[in-house]
Amino acid sequence: MDERAVLQVNLRQSAPIPLAARFDCGAGELVALVGPSGSGKTTILRCVAGLNRPDEGDVRCAGEVWLDTANGINLAPQLRSVGIVFQSYALFPHLSALGNVESAMAHVAAGEREGRARDLLELVHLSGLEERLPRQLSGGQQQRVALARALARDPAVLLLDEPFSAVDRVTRRRLQRELAQLRARIRMPIVLVTHDLDEARVLADRMVILSHGETLQDGPTMQVMARPATAQVARLLDQNNLFEGRVLAQHRDEGKTLLSWLDYTLDAAYAPAFDVGDPVAWMIPPECVILHRRDRPSAGERENPVSGMIREYVPMGESTSIALDVGAPSGVPLAMSIVTHHARRNNLAVGDQVSVTLLTSGIHLMPPADDVAGGRPAERPTRRA
């Protein structure tokens, strides 16, 4: 564990939800716990807050031991300095917005509570609505009250359980932006539970990928997104372009690994972890698949050219999603996304034969998995458009 981390979490249990989770969160850092429904994200958050007790594990925060099952330590939620925003917000329905925030201020002198509660409501842009009851507030406003109440305790760690899932998309975007702005003013570690990959990508410094309660990968968000550790993580990250190949050669000097895939030899970013002859799983993000222009071929088309037939052509607003049948034995198509007007200019249609470039820098190699390019997981984190 990182000794500089403010929050250190290590949990194990076998039932009712299996857990084998381990992650840290530093001061001012936002860590997103990402995984499909039932992956144990919320259970982990509840274990940190003291609302669930795992079979084994320890939770330390700012030098305090909150949970240490080996030594029989399990502090009650009241004794853990957490601020939590529940998915349902869990506001006290009989108290005003101000009352909700003040209720978490037992540690503040009675005479100062109202002033500080008003400051917090101003921080979350709710000035003027202090006396409203929760039912008189919109979903977004309720979420802000819940956030202000969570901050009212001056917590050592802020826990957010799917805090944006119950509001409409426009409100969600606005609240996400406000959270990003708020982070500049608070230094506590923040743990965000979400099944929304885009939300995690825009908000989190680090991502912890979970499946069935187990930490599959933990790292900086961009690194996890672009370089999933395993094919399973890649699938959880909604990476559809996942195939099997074999390492043909390693060219360390040129920074390349040659990959054999179908009838092609592809240049991939140098991946020293694999030996020549190793079977590998590999992926490429759709944005690294570049369509060749039919009317004006260019020199760039010499980079990993692959041809195939358009199986799906789905215009979705400004971008068009295209699935190419490249003859993979599993039948998995190569997915790409291009600007809609570009697609129209090229007169693309289902059944057309086209060629594309797979950007070398976008090809990422992983250890082989039994079911790569085979079956699909039943449920994955969702990506909102």
Added chain:
Amino acid sequence: MNWPALLLSLKLSAWTVVWLLPFGIVVARQIAWREFRGRAWVEALVALPLVLPPTVLGYYMLSVFGGATPIGSAWQSVFGHQLAFSFDGLLLASILFNIPFAVQPMQRAFQSIPLDVREAAWCSGMSAWRTFLTIEFPLAWPGIVSALVLTFAHTMGEFGVVLMMGGNIPGETQTIAIAIYDRVQAFDEPGAATMSGLLLAFSMVAIGAVYALSNRIGRRHG
């Protein structure tokens, strides 16, 4: 109008409410929120007086607390009077018979408080006691008030178990319901009519108040 009987009924109802308020809250919270073995049997036990003929309860109470029983004898030696056919015995019978009227509305009230609201209170640093006082009680109070009004009104009208356990001793155990029966037996039609009318009006006002309260709270939290 038999004023001593009315006053006795009011006194009995008030004391029943006083005892069942804390008892009901404790039991209702446990049944509402805790999973434990035999919970269904505890709920059945709480509901039993609803379906049991009052005479059956009265019979068993006399069997357990009567003067010749060990408990009855012990009571007599400590307090100097027997439990059966006394106000104390009447109160005990009334408390037992009113348990479902007190517990069930409170149970429903506590069950309607979402778990995450209580958890939010704990995570806001509130102790269990402060959570009860500032969150649970205010949210459950309409149910608690309903329970107490129902208990009070039901005690005012209770007849069978009161007659079995208390007898019909004027000034001691003769409640207004028994006094009405007494008047009818004595062919005192006007006396029975006055007291019956009073009990009818009282019950109507009490039940009406409960429904009005429920509707008001329903609108407020809806």
